[in-house]
Amino acid sequence: MPKVTFPRMGESYRAFRMLMNDLGNEVIIPPRPNKKTLDFGVRYSPEFACLPLKILTGTYVETCMSGAELIITSGGSGPCRAGLYGQLHKKILNSIGFPVDIIVFEAPKSHPIDFLRKVKRVNSSRLSYLAIWECVKRGWEKLKYLDDLEKTTHALRPRELKKGSTTKVYREVLEWIDGAYAMKEIHEAGKEALNTLKLVPHDTRRAVLRVGIVGEIYVLLEPASNLEIEETLGNLGVEVHRSMFLTGWTRDNTVKETSGILSVKEAAMPYIPLCIGGHGRESVGHTILYARDGFDGVIQMAPFTCIPEIVARTILTRVSREHNIPVLTFFLDEQTGKAGMSTRLEAFVDLIRRKKNAPVSDNRIIVG
Amino acid sequence: MKAYMGIDVGSVSTNIAVLSHAGEILADLYIRTRGRPLEAILAGLTEIAGLLPAEVEICGCGSTGSGRYLAGVMIGADVIKNEITAHAVAASIYVPDVQTVLEIGGQDSKIIIMRNGIVTDFAMNTVCAAGTGSFLDQQASRLNIPIADFGELALSSSAPVRIAGRCTVFAESDMIHKQQMGHKLTDIINGLCEALVRNYLNNVGKGKEILSPVVFQGGVAANAGIKAAFERALGLPIIIPRHFGVMGAIGAAQLAREEVEKTGQTLFKGFKIAGLPYRTGSFECGGCPNNCEIAEIYEEDRVIGRWGARCQRWDVL
Ligand code: SF4
Numbered sequence: 223m224p225k226v227t228f229p230r231m232g233e234s235y236r237a238f239r240m241l242m243n244d245l246g247n248e249v250i251i252p253p254r255p256n257k258k259t260l261d262f263g264v265r266y267s268p269e270f271a272c273l274p275l276k277i278l279t280g281t282y283v284e285t286c287m288s289g290a291e292l293i294i295t296s297g298g299s300g301p302c303r304a305g306l307y308g309q310l311h312k313k314i315l316n317s318i319g320f321p322v323d324i325i326v327f328e329a330p331k332s333h334p335i336d337f338l339r340k341v342k343r344v345n346s347s348r349l350s351y352l353a354i355w356e357c358v359k360r361g362w363e364k365l366k367y368l369d370d371l372e373k374t375t376h377a378l379r380p381r382e383l384k385k386g387s388t389t390k391v392y393r394e395v396l397e398w399i400d401g402a403y404a405m406k407e408i409h410e411a412g413k414e415a416l417n418t419l420k421l422v423p424h425d426t427r428r429a430v431l432r433v434g435i436v437g438e439i440y441v442l443l444e445p446a447s448n449l450e451i452e453e454t455l456g457n458l459g460v461e462v463h464r465s466m467f468l469t470g471w472t473r474d475n476t477v478k479e480t481s482g483i484l485s486v487k488e489a490a491m492p493y494i495p496l497c498i499g500g501h502g503r504e505s506v507g508h509t510i511l512y513a514r515d516g517f518d519g520v521i522q523m524a525p526f527t528c529i530p531e532i533v534a535r536t537i538l539t540r541v542s543r544e545h546n547i548p549v550l551t552f553f554l555d556e557q558t559g560k561a562g563m564s565t566r567l568e569a570f571v572d573l574i575r576r577k578k579n580a581p582v583s584d585n586r587i588i589v590g
Numbered sequence: 591m592k593a594y595m596g597i598d599v600g601s602v603s604t605n606i607a608v609l610s611h612a613g614e615i616l617a618d619l620y621i622r623t624r625g626r627p628l629e630a631i632l633a634g635l636t637e638i639a640g641l642l643p644a645e646v647e648i649c650g651c652g653s654t655g656s657g658r659y660l661a662g663v664m665i666g667a668d669v670i671k672n673e674i675t676a677h678a679v680a681a682s683i684y685v686p687d688v689q690t691v692l693e694i695g696g697q698d699s700k701i702i703i704m705r706n707g708i709v710t711d712f713a714m715n716t717v718c719a720a721g722t723g724s725f726l727d728q729q730a731s732r733l734n735i736p737i738a739d740f741g742e743l744a745l746s747s748s749a750p751v752r753i754a755g756r757c758t759v760f761a762e763s764d765m766i767h768k769q770q771m772g773h774k775l776t777d778i779i780n781g782l783c784e785a786l787v788r789n790y791l792n793n794v795g796k797g798k799e800i801l802s803p804v805v806f807q808g809g810v811a812a813n814a815g816i817k818a819a820f821e822r823a824l825g826l827p828i829i830i831p832r833h834f835g836v837m838g839a840i841g842a843a844q845l846a847r848e849e850v851e852k853t854g855q856t857l858f859k860g861f862k863i864a865g866l867p868y869r870t871g872s873f874e875c876g877g878c879p880n881n882c883e884i885a886e887i888y889e890e891d892r893v894i895g896r897w898g899a900r901c902q903r904w905d906v907l
């Protein structure tokens with residue numbers, strides 16, 4: 223059985239592992255990014271590469287050391303370095319003595335033939351396309367439950383009666399999802415997990431602040447890369463709403479209902495009329511939607527040297543002023559420390575809390 | 591007499607201020623942290639207790655600064671607040687309609703934008719030395735001039751020399767160059783003040799709407815040359831509050847006062863704690879590959895606080 227691995231983004235590995243197993247591969251689970259990952263990443267990546275590239279380099283080195291032979295990842299869209307990640311990682315890993323290969327999946331819509339060819343390569347069990355489709359559907363179902371669970375923690379954490387109880391139960395129920403296999407089991411485990419999580423004692427009437435989180439996808443989805451910002455905010459009494467999940471924004475009706483027909487792209491249009499790569503346009507669009515939906519603030523997470531987010535950050539200054547919503551930007555790199563981040567987060571939360579409680583006036587807000 | 595105490599533990603200095611119920615400063619104190627916050631806090635408490643009139647009773651206390659958690663668990667703080675909020679609160683005690691707070695300390699600097707009494711925006715610099723007091727300290731020692739004389743010398747210059755460089759290293763070599771070209775020392779010093787202000791405004795002040803009244807606080811506000819350079823660069827008058835050096839502590843005291851007005855009682859353990867044995871320790875967790883370095887503080891052999899974990903494993907004391 224070929225030994226495969228893939229990038230780690232939050233808890234999604236639980237679904238990808240099942241899918242890759244089903245297709246007849248042995249999976250080397252990517253470890254949660256930690257100090258060692260970063261050390262490897264910094265040592266073997268170009269100095270000015272963005273943080274996601276460095277973390278992934280480190281992750282791959284760790285999985286290669288455990289015997290991974292094939293890395294499966296996805297490509298980037300638009301003019302940004304993400305499109306080169308696959309090739310670059312392969313070069314780096316080969317040059318330090320790991321003979322791995324990398325398969326980069328591009329969007330099937332624009333490269334259908336290429337997509338199928340690649341599917342064939344990871345299909346070690348020689349399953350029929352129909353059988354593969356069944357596996358993909360189960361994986362997708364798992365992903366959806368994983369995302370739903372995470373979303374539920376966002377709402378619970380600021381309201382929990384005992385600090386840390388949400389995280390604790392969340393960790394437990396994730397394992398249930400992991401154990402489920404057949405479609406029926408996945409649904410059972412998923413529903414049970416959600417119900418159990420919602421039983422965490424909490425105060426539904428507690429007034430909490432609502433903050434939207436925008437930015438580059440990797441640092442949004444992998445808590446270890448953003449110093450667990452969502453958990454930190456939750457503990458400060460803030461309900462976070464993340465603008466991106468692997469299973470997609472569209473499933474999220476809370477925001478869709480209130481923001482009417484405006485799509486993220488349309489919202490960003492007056493500020494960024496074209497695709498600038500990465501998620502720069504989405505960062506701007508989501509910020510505008512959050513402002514319309516009455517959120518108390520927005521936090522932008524940007525990898526240091528990430529061009530799309532730097533462009534977005536400049537524009538967000540104006541968006542913030544024109545839409546009267548406080549925006550705080552974090553540029554993340556391997557040196558970002560949790561203490562400095564907490565100080566700025568606490569100050570930001572103080573700011574939005576005082577703004578919320580202040581009598582209505584023409585407070586003009588600019589970017590932090 | 592009722593009073594409230596604030597303590598601001600930074601990496602360079604530890605400041606304490608005691609406010610009366612009427613809001614006057616009963617005592618204040620500035621000591622060097624020297625990388626040993628625990629000792630600095632204990633020494634500071636002993637000293638401030640000696641400065642206070644006997645009838646003073648501390649009815650609330652708060653902590654701020656990078657060592658706020660340490661100070662907070664030691665003294666039994668009613669409120670533990672970040673530096674931004676503390677500085678903003680302090681500035682609005684003295685200038686209620688303040689719209690901009692410039693704060694430059696020895697090792698960090700910040701800008702706080704306020705409108706109608708609330709913080710609407712802020713930025714902090716903790717990485718680059720070029721916009722902080724340590725920039726001036728370094729150049730002063732290069733020029734062999736006591737830093738205390740810097741401001742007066744800068745003011746006596748009629749034409750500042752432009753010192754190039756966004757970074758202390760470049761600034762230093764340019765300064766040497768200007769010296770060799772025979773520029774007057776006062777003009778060079780004035781040029782250094784302008785360079786610091788330029789760096790500050792380009793770095794932390796970037797994109798901020800700086801409106802009057804502008805309050806300038808932090809240790810560097812002692813330097814009249816910097817104040818003048820800010821006034822020239824911004825075209826606005828700069829207000830320096832009398833206790834500019836301990837504003838973080840004053841803010842923490844004020845926040846503590848607001849807190850005890852809500853809770854009705856203080857958690858302050860009393861000045862007697864200055865006599866208790868405290869010690870700090872640290873260990874590597876090893877519970878997962880993060881290998882967090884956990885710092886602990888003991889009061890009489892009992893753990894009263896822990897920091898540095900990236901998960902909740904060590905939260906329960
Ligand atoms: S979006 Fe930003 S972080 Fe991602 S590859 Fe592009 S530049 Fe790097």
Ligand code: SF4
Nearest residue numbers: 875877878881882901
């Ligand atoms: S404190 Fe938590 S995150 Fe840090 S090493 Fe221990 S178990 Fe891991």
